[in-house]
Amino acid sequence: MIVMFEDSIGGIPAIHAAPQAAVDRPLPTVFFFHGYRNSKETVAFFAYMLAMRGMRAILPEQDLHGARFDGDDGFRMTQFWELLKRNIDELGQYRQHYSGRGLIDSDRIGVAGTSMGGFVTLGALVRYDWIKAAANFMGSGYFLDAARTIFPPLGRYDAATVRDHETRLEPLRSYQVSAGTLDRIARVPLFTWHGMRDEIVPFGESVRLQSELINASTADRFELVIDPLGTHRVSADGAVRGVEFLGKHLHGTEAGVNEWL
Numbered sequence: 001m002i003v004m005f006e007d008s009i010g011g012i013p014a015i016h017a018a019p020q021a022a023v024d025r026p027l028p029t030v031f032f033f034h035g036y037r038n039s040k041e042t043v044a045f046f047a048y049m050l051a052m053r054g055m056r057a058i059l060p061e062q063d064l065h066g067a068r069f070d071g072d073d074g075f076r077m078t079q080f081w082e083l084l085k086r087n088i089d090e091l092g093q094y095r096q097h098y099s100g101r102g103l104i105d106s107d108r109i110g111v112a113g114t115s116m117g118g119f120v121t122l123g124a125l126v127r128y129d130w131i132k133a134a135a136n137f138m139g140s141g142y143f144l145d146a147a148r149t150i151f152p153p154l155g156r157y158d159a160a161t162v163r164d165h166e167t168r169l170e171p172l173r174s175y176q177v178s179a180g181t182l183d184r185i186a187r188v189p190l191f192t193w194h195g196m197r198d199e200i201v202p203f204g205e206s207v208r209l210q211s212e213l214i215n216a217s218t219a220d221r222f223e224l225v226i227d228p229l230g231t232h233r234v235s236a237d238g239a240v241r242g243v244e245f246l247g248k249h250l251h252g253t254e255a256g257v258n259e260w261l
Helices: 040-052 080-100 116-127 162-175 182-186 204-215 236-251 254-258
Strands: 002-009 012-019 027-033 056-060 104-114 133-137 190-195 222-227
Touching: 002 040, 002 056, 002 080, 012 040, 012 080, 027 040, 027 080, 027 116, 027 236, 040 056, 040 236, 056 080, 080 104, 080 116, 080 162, 104 116, 104 236, 116 133, 116 162, 116 182, 133 236, 182 204, 190 204, 190 236, 204 222, 222 236
Parallel strands: 027 056, 027 104, 104 133, 133 190, 190 222
Antiparallel strands: 002 012, 012 056
16 A cells, blocks of 8 residues: 655655555655646656555655745746756755655665656756666756757847856756766666657757767666657656656566565
């Protein structure tokens, strides 16, 4: 059986799911991030799926979203990239909180997310060396390039805004995928799902990552699934494959899963 409940990470709301028989024991743990202008409840099915495979799932509410939203959507629409950085920074706090409660197997920590949560996942892989597996759904790790067309912080990117644009994005430079950080991405098993008809984050962002990993001869731990009919919404098949990938690399074997259920 699975237990799923509202939790608090130092005042930050989160959905917490785990196998009932092991809810108080250290478990392989996945921190799962929801998308922009969304909430943790809309990805709660991932928590259930992860827990069904013997893992602990923590779905934090991202800043200015869900229970942390102040109602000013106009302001939030200008803050995608600042929120992205704060989400990556807060992940360290989440890990410390659950480690302190003795609930995490520190050698088996994963991170995953959809849309902006996928961006967070890739940025977290660059920043943290304790992540052991990851699943990115519809995200991009090329922050400075992607911001030219995806929620540009100044409303548009052109010759008149380029300097201010680059200044605004500079805090994310060391968080993004680049020639200097590609090896950090490559060291961790990474699943990526993207819909070919994605109308918000072009699937070419994921193909670019695959190409750069292949060119660097570091793609052996990378799995890319492109759904030819997929839009900016994770398919059932994509969700299952991503969760199975995390289970394989964090939990080990299907036999190991069953001991908790």
